[in-house]
Amino acid sequence: MLIDWNELELTVEFVSSGPVGAxxxxxxxxxxxxxxxxxxFDDADDWPEDADDEEKYLSIPHKKELDLGKALVFEFARQFLPEEYDEIRxxxxxxxxxARFKGLLQRRKALDRWFEFENRATEMALREWCDAxxxxxxKGDPPAQEPEQR
Incomplete structure (x- = not known):
């Protein structure tokens, strides 16, 4: 099935904008x-009753289900801020x-690097999810990129 990359990204952001399942x-x-x-919101009229039927619908994952939560933060810290690893944990x-993590990143002037790392990791995880x-x-959507390595 052919999908639009931007729609997928926006949909994953929607799913991930609250706790898993919200x-x-x-x-x-x-x-x-x-x-x-x-x-x-009470939008149950627009939601199919059989949304859990895997033959008809594919559930869009939360970022945490793609290992893009704390594990990604710790990997970033290990690669780019090893001296802060214990503090980040x-x-x-x-x-x-x-919020505290982003404050630390601002103080260390690493916030832009974090966002780049997170975006690349998210893209890779979504592409793997699409393949699976x-x-x-x-075509015309962004090319796959590897997360920046140290």
Whole structure:
């Protein structure tokens, strides 16, 4: 099935904008359209009753389901801020970790590097997910890139 890269990225961002399960999205295997659902609004009329039917719909993953959560932060720290690794692990042992982590990155002038690293890792994970699910990205969409290595 042919899909639009930008739609996929936006849909994954929607699904990932809350805790796992708070926002859902599926790709209709028949039409190729992305369908969105959130518990914040009563949009159940637009959400198919059989959205869990894997023959009809493909569930769009949350970033955490693609290992793009804390594991990615720790990999970034290991590669680019090894002297801060223990501090970053401590930061992520408490609530509100991402705000404190980004504050640390700003102080270390590494915020842009983090965003680049995160974007590349997200792209790679999504491309692998597409391959595993038989999805083809429409031509003209961004080329695959490897995450920056130290």
């Amino acid at each position: 926002h859902e999205a599926v790709l209709c295997r028949r039409t190729g359209k992305f369908l969105l659902h959130t518990e914040l 401590r930061i992520f042992s408490k609530r509100g970790a991402y 699910n038989g999805l083809t990205i429409r």
